Amino acid sequence: MTDTSPWPRSSRGRIRMLLAAACAAVVAAAGLILAGPAHAEADRTLTSNTTGTHNGYFFSFWKDSGNASMTLRADGRYSSSWDRSTNNWVGGKGWATGSRRTVSYSGTYNPGNNNTYLALYGWTRNPLIEYYVVENFGSYNPSNGATRFGTVTTDGGTYDILRSQRVNQPCIDGDRCTFYQFWSVRQQKRSSGTITTANHFDAWARAGLTLGTNHSYQIMATEGYQSSGSSDITVREGSGGSPTTGPTTGNPGTGNCTATLSAGEQFGDRFNLNVAVSNASNWTVTLNLNGGQSIQNSWNAAVSGTTGSVTARPNGNGNNFGVTIMANGNWTWPTITCQTS
Incomplete structure (x- = not known):
């Protein structure tokens, strides 16, 4: 190059x-x-x-x-x-x-x-x-x-x-x-x-x-x-976390497009989730976080919000993105929905 x-x-x-x-x-x-x-x-x-x-x-x-x-x-x-x-x-x-x-x-x-x-x-x-x-x-x-x-x-x-x-x-x-x-x-x-x-x-x-x-x-x-x-x-x-075993099951998407969760890497205080969107290229995915959880970082999508209902939209990097969730003691995966934009 x-x-x-x-x-x-x-x-x-x-x-x-x-x-x-x-x-x-x-x-x-x-x-x-x-x-x-x-x-x-x-x-x-x-x-x-x-x-x-x-x-x-x-x-x-x-x-x-x-x-x-x-x-x-x-x-x-x-x-x-x-x-x-x-x-x-x-x-x-x-x-x-x-x-x-x-x-x-x-x-x-x-x-x-x-x-x-x-x-x-x-x-x-x-x-x-x-x-x-x-x-x-x-x-x-x-x-x-x-x-x-x-x-x-x-x-x-x-x-x-x-x-x-x-x-x-x-x-x-x-x-x-x-x-x-x-x-x-x-x-x-x-x-x-x-x-x-x-x-x-x-x-x-x-x-x-x-x-x-x-x-x-x-x-x-x-x-x-x-x-x-x-x-x-x-x-x-500063300080960082230690890796531990990640979750193994996910929740299906709903709405007029589909968003599917899959496990990423897990650490002592946070875990990664991968999201795959299908049946649409213009979409809005909503992640409903559980009590105490917050979004720490994300990749390959435009993500708005850090707690509660968090939305993700395309940012030109395709239909697969991911998030890191700070668990705060709550390791339950969020529920997820998908709507076309």
């Missing part, structure tokens, strides 16, 4: 190799990261390429030229600024090893009309995958030129799911790699919020996009190319 990204790949390859080398050293000293610092470290301003840990968080800073800088602050906070003398730079705080963690972040991000991202960014191996959960961006939308695989609605917004491929390009394992990039690009830009990473991983898997089994780093990154801007971001880790 032709790559339409404005980022210079040779530069980004150096970023990846720098981060990969740092990750190996950080993993070897994992006890330091897990235990955290014995005392708060002072603010530290970076203007040259380096990686390491600061106040218990993995960090990376890289640039190829110009006046970009990043200041490491308390806990998971960092601030950055760059001007147009900078060709390409990237930096942020996070973790030496990626996982299905819930990531909370807050702060300010000022991209202007420039080529820049604010994204949760990481890699896996076996297979080698580069992934982004893009929360905000400037003039360049990474959806351009990538293959679309639907949407996922989570954490208060809808993300486009996309895939692109790099052939014989630099990566964390060398300078001639062939690998896929997985993208979740938020339609409603924001600079603070929560990223339930597992929901993106699961949405990619439902679309046939499977991450590797060996995670490398995962950081909340600011990146800029031939641009100017600034950010002040604080990142921290």
Whole structure:
């Protein structure tokens, strides 16, 4: 596939190799990261390429030229600024090893009309995958030129799911790699919020996009190319649930079209349901949730409401969609109806 990204790949390859080398050293000293610092470290301003840990968080800073800088602050906070003398730079705080963690972040991000991202960014191996959960961006939308695989609605917004491929390009394992990039690009830009990473991983898997089994780093990154801007971001880790056995039976649809429920993955506090609609292409499906339940995220449909009677309508991704329901102790499936629009 032709790559339409404005980022210079040779530069980004150096970023990846720098981060990969740092990750190996950080993993070897994992006890330091897990235990955290014995005392708060002072603010530290970076203007040259380096990686390491600061106040218990993995960090990376890289640039190829110009006046970009990043200041490491308390806990998971960092601030950055760059001007147009900078060709390409990237930096942020996070973790030496990626996982299905819930990531909370807050702060300010000022991209202007420039080529820049604010994204949760990481890699896996076996297979080698580069992934982004893009929360905000400037003039360049990474959806351009990538293959679309639907949407996922989570954490208060809808993300486009996309895939692109790099052939014989630099990566964390060398300078001639062939690998896929997985993208979740938020339609409603924001600079603070929560990223339930597992929901993106699961949405990619439902679309046939499977991450590797060996995670490398995962950081909340600011990146800029031939641009100017600034950010002040604080990142921290939340909590997630544990998978358990899912339900095995469903409820048939009614009305003048048919919507059929089937089981998806179940976790300690929530469960997924898949919905298949037949006999219509313009439909409205109503899910009547049980007491205490709420919709936590959805994919491949426009879903309105979170409790009680929740409606879903087509959003251009076909007649099969899904929802994640927070159980709140109630594991009974909702009743479902379908009407043509």
